[in-house]
Amino acid sequence: MQAMTRSWNVWIRVCLAALSGLLAGYAALAVAELVSAAVRPQSSPVVAVGGAAIDRTPPAVKDWAIRHFGTNDKLVLQLGILAVLALFAMLLGVVALRYRRTGAAGVVLFGVVGALAATSRPDSTGAADALPSLVGTVVAAGLLFWLIGRLRTHRPSPAAVSGPAAAQPAPTGADVPAGGDETASHRVEGTASDGWDRRGFVVAATAAAAASTGAGWLGLSLNGSSAQSAVASRSKVVLPRPASPAAALPKGTELRIPGISPFFTPNADFYRVDTALVVPKVDATTWRLTIHGKGVSRPRTVTFEDLIHGRAGELIERDVTLACVSNEVGGPYVGNARWIGVRLTDLLREVGVVPPSKGGPADQLVARSVDGMTIGSPVEDVMDGRDAMLAVGMNGQPLPFEHGFPVRMLVPGLFGYVSACKWIEDIELTTFDAYDSYWVKRSWARRGPIKTESRIDTPKPFARPRQGTVMVAGVAWAQHRGIDRVEIRVDDGPWQPADLAAQDTTDTWRQWSFPWNVTTSGSHTLTVRATDRTGTVQTEKRTPTIPDGASGWHSVVVTVQ
Numbered sequence: 001m002q003a004m005t006r007s008w009n010v011w012i013r014v015c016l017a018a019l020s021g022l023l024a025g026y027a028a029l030a031v032a033e034l035v036s037a038a039v040r041p042q043s044s045p046v047v048a049v050g051g052a053a054i055d056r057t058p059p060a061v062k063d064w065a066i067r068h069f070g071t072n073d074k075l076v077l078q079l080g081i082l083a084v085l086a087l088f089a090m091l092l093g094v095v096a097l098r099y100r101r102t103g104a105a106g107v108v109l110f111g112v113v114g115a116l117a118a119t120s121r122p123d124s125t126g127a128a129d130a131l132p133s134l135v136g137t138v139v140a141a142g143l144l145f146w147l148i149g150r151l152r153t154h155r156p157s158p159a160a161v162s163g164p165a166a167a168q169p170a171p172t173g174a175d176v177p178a179g180g181d182e183t184a185s186h187r188v189e190g191t192a193s194d195g196w197d198r199r200g201f202v203v204a205a206t207a208a209a210a211a212s213t214g215a216g217w218l219g220l221s222l223n224g225s226s227a228q229s230a231v232a233s234r235s236k237v238v239l240p241r242p243a244s245p246a247a248a249l250p251k252g253t254e255l256r257i258p259g260i261s262p263f264f265t266p267n268a269d270f271y272r273v274d275t276a277l278v279v280p281k282v283d284a285t286t287w288r289l290t291i292h293g294k295g296v297s298r299p300r301t302v303t304f305e306d307l308i309h310g311r312a313g314e315l316i317e318r319d320v321t322l323a324c325v326s327n328e329v330g331g332p333y334v335g336n337a338r339w340i341g342v343r344l345t346d347l348l349r350e351v352g353v354v355p356p357s358k359g360g361p362a363d364q365l366v367a368r369s370v371d372g373m374t375i376g377s378p379v380e381d382v383m384d385g386r387d388a389m390l391a392v393g394m395n396g397q398p399l400p401f402e403h404g405f406p407v408r409m410l411v412p413g414l415f416g417y418v419s420a421c422k423w424i425e426d427i428e429l430t431t432f433d434a435y436d437s438y439w440v441k442r443s444w445a446r447r448g449p450i451k452t453e454s455r456i457d458t459p460k461p462f463a464r465p466r467q468g469t470v471m472v473a474g475v476a477w478a479q480h481r482g483i484d485r486v487e488i489r490v491d492d493g494p495w496q497p498a499d500l501a502a503q504d505t506t507d508t509w510r511q512w513s514f515p516w517n518v519t520t521s522g523s524h525t526l527t528v529r530a531t532d533r534t535g536t537v538q539t540e541k542r543t544p545t546i547p548d549g550a551s552g553w554h555s556v557v558v559t560v561q
């Protein structure tokens, strides 16, 4: 009977040790959050470790994550990091029950991982980024050491002790809980057989949890308020009327068919792809963009005010469809918006940039964002007369923070990863030989023109339409070339022309529809293909998204009733 009580006691202590580990982990994150408020929000450990993980994720895995979790990929990553952290924290707590210093040292080791992650991020501003992780884990190590001290048996009488504590090495000075009196009183208070400090543990654990919650809350609210000036600056932006407005939409650009993608994608529904775990909140009033590098004879720094009011006479408004290289055939990472911005060619010409075809020394424009992203575009494309721009407005609003407020780049015809830098703050003219940008270092192609693609929006896969006329409809895009033809094939039948909506500009997608007369029930496969205005037919050849975008035909299988 007594043996059972004893092993029960051991079991409770192991659980409480795991709890101590969890509390220490919680304290580490909370303290780190508080310290990060004094450094930078991005230096908080979960953000830093998550960011570093994103940087090092093999492209195939990243692609898989984007495919399966979509825009939630970052939430999943953070929850994953927290889960791993919690497991290790509990393990360290249990280890500490027997090897108190080893456990505490293990906690600090975690801090080193966090610190290295924070300083290795492309946007790291220096060694200070290591502070939140280091301070957080030193506090946590101390806390773990202290909590475990309450759990240890103080009188290792060989007869009374079983389990982990039995094999414990002779306690050294540091491993003996402070205060002999305290120990004596516990012996009176606890049962003679286990002798650990129950009340002391409960008080210490509660105090630690409360203090951590306070520190974490303070840190979060300080980090939150540093974003407030950015939020305020965005709410004050009034976009001027563009000097060169977008042409009115040609009649018949937008089909009214249930289930088709709307011609303009609302900002709230616009796909989002980036590496930022915390959306950068940039204050427009302090934002600066510097243009410099090879062949820039008059380097320049511009403010947001310079762009929207200083150059108000040059603001253009254009409809441009943006697409992601990670979009699978039939996938969702493509969207169309009406953008307002400053023509990039004008700005580049003013600072002395000459395109390579006219003898300019730089063939690559590297845009850098406040979060350290680098995106390299061909200077030739940017300056060839297309509407490459520094965008400030999206569908009549200042850019949403998620889409790059205050300023992002856009180059019609190029995938986002080689053209659409959000939260831009620096433009450097260089060469493709001299510099590989972020995604190119991760084995994506240096150049990324958007491929000619088409997608069936309706019917959805596995839909069960009734016999009769089924409206098949969707979008097709070949930015900067334009869509000339869309065709539909039912099962292995002949290709039949779809009805095209009016084309807005060659830089936008084009809607299409196909009234399908179906008189046989059962399973049917609908396939779509587009032809662009250069005469190129969308290829049937399936390629993965890496390195320069997926290709192949989109098919949907439906069961006709």
Ligand SMILES: Nc1nc2c(c(=O)[nH]1)N[C@H]1C(S)=C(S)[C@@H](COP(=O)(O)O)O[C@H]1N2
Pocket (backbone or CB within 6 Å): 270, 271, 272, 273, 274, 275, 276, 322, 323, 324, 325, 369, 370, 371, 373, 375, 402, 403, 404, 415, 416, 417, 420, 421, 422, 423
């Ligand atoms: N700063 C920054 N800009 C970025 C990215 C990024 O990760 N960071 N991703 C690029 C990619 S891959 C794409 S497809 C587009 C997506 O823009 P959106 O999120 O506004 O749709 O942004 C581009 N600009």
Ligand SMILES: [Mo]
Pocket (backbone or CB within 6 Å): 273, 323, 324, 325, 326, 415, 416, 417
């Ligand atoms: Mo992308």
